[in-house]
Amino acid sequence: MQLTDSALKVLSALLEARTGQRLSVGRQWRIEIALVPVLKRHGISDCDALVSQLSASTGSLLADETVDALLNNETYFFRDQAAFAKLPQLMETIARGRTKDRKIRVWSAGCSTGQEIYSLAMQFCENEALWNGWTIDLLGTDISRTAIDQAREGNYSQFEIQRGLSTRHMLRWFEQRDDRWIIDDRLRQMVNFRRHNVLDTPPLGPFDLVLCRNVLLYFPAENRSRALANAARILAPDGALMLGAGETVLGYTDAFEILPGVSSVYRLAPATSQTNHKAA
Numbered sequence: 001m002q003l004t005d006s007a008l009k010v011l012s013a014l015l016e017a018r019t020g021q022r023l024s025v026g027r028q029w030r031i032e033i034a035l036v037p038v039l040k041r042h043g044i045s046d047c048d049a050l051v052s053q054l055s056a057s058t059g060s061l062l063a064d065e066t067v068d069a070l071l072n073n074e075t076y077f078f079r080d081q082a083a084f085a086k087l088p089q090l091m092e093t094i095a096r097g098r099t100k101d102r103k104i105r106v107w108s109a110g111c112s113t114g115q116e117i118y119s120l121a122m123q124f125c126e127n128e129a130l131w132n133g134w135t136i137d138l139l140g141t142d143i144s145r146t147a148i149d150q151a152r153e154g155n156y157s158q159f160e161i162q163r164g165l166s167t168r169h170m171l172r173w174f175e176q177r178d179d180r181w182i183i184d185d186r187l188r189q190m191v192n193f194r195r196h197n198v199l200d201t202p203p204l205g206p207f208d209l210v211l212c213r214n215v216l217l218y219f220p221a222e223n224r225s226r227a228l229a230n231a232a233r234i235l236a237p238d239g240a241l242m243l244g245a246g247e248t249v250l251g252y253t254d255a256f257e258i259l260p261g262v263s264s265v266y267r268l269a270p271a272t273s274q275t276n277h278k279a280a
């Protein structure tokens with residue numbers, strides 16, 4: 001199956017219009033492979049035929065499936081151990097300012113199939129001494145319908161469960177059913193999942209922690225700025241933003257400053273923090 005330039009253009013434009021992501025040259029070769037299951041499912045012979053069908057109905061289920069297939073949903077439990085090692089201390093520090101209502105809210109923006117936010121849920125549950133009596137409200141959002149459906153089910157393959165999880169975590173938090181691993185109800189009930197585009201109006205804040213890891217990578221500069229501006233709008237004045245190890249706010253927004261000594265974690269710059277404080 002040879003991807004023609006015109007098909008590549010249409011598919012790239014569809015992806016960018018729906019998600020804000022721009023396909024780098026390095027990712028273009030993946031398109032043909034990624035679309036094979038969609039072509040098979042719909043009995044479509046090749047990408048040109050797919051593009052013809054899409055032109056006839058851009059708002060269709062076929063368009064949704066095509067966009068989902070082109071997204072990179074790569075994720076795994078406790079991805080970037082160094083980042084997860086920082087989170088308990090970070091949450092404990094934020095909690096010192098929440099002793100009245102004893103409530104913590106976290107948003108995982110671009111949560112993919114849920115491993116990131118469920119890893120955090122495990123950390124909360126495993127520190128009963130600190131979090132007992134607290135309301136821990138976790139939200140996972142992603143633009144991909146299939147990713148959100150899987151996250152909501154908390155249903156993982158043998159391959160997915162082995163990535164990043166210790167045997168102890170596997171046995172404590174998952175039940176094996178045939179060849180799938182199903183997450184414990186306690187964790188599932190801690191997290192709400194829904195479809196959302198990080199470039200649209202953000203969910204209602206304030207959030208104490210926003211995770212937006214390995215999402216900005218695929219955006220052009222203007223969309224990185226927009227996603228970061230959205231995160232700044234709903235972060236609590238003393239909250240924190242965590243990006244992926246290869247991502248930064250520098251050059252995209254002045255709303256954040258680096259949290260001293262903690263790489264990839266940002267707090268609101270004083271002017272933004274004051275604005276959010278007034279709005280709270």
Ligand SMILES: C[S@@+](CC[C@H](N)C(=O)[O-])C[C@H]1O[C@@H](n2cnc3c(N)ncnc32)[C@H](O)[C@@H]1O
Nearest residue numbers: 019071073075110112142143144197198213214
């Ligand atoms: C590489 S995964 C990262 C998942 C997880 N945050 C992690 O670091 O392991 C990127 C996720 O961002 C999602 N995504 C891409 N563009 C998005 C957008 N505009 N709004 C919301 N999610 C988006 C993709 O569907 C994908 O699930």
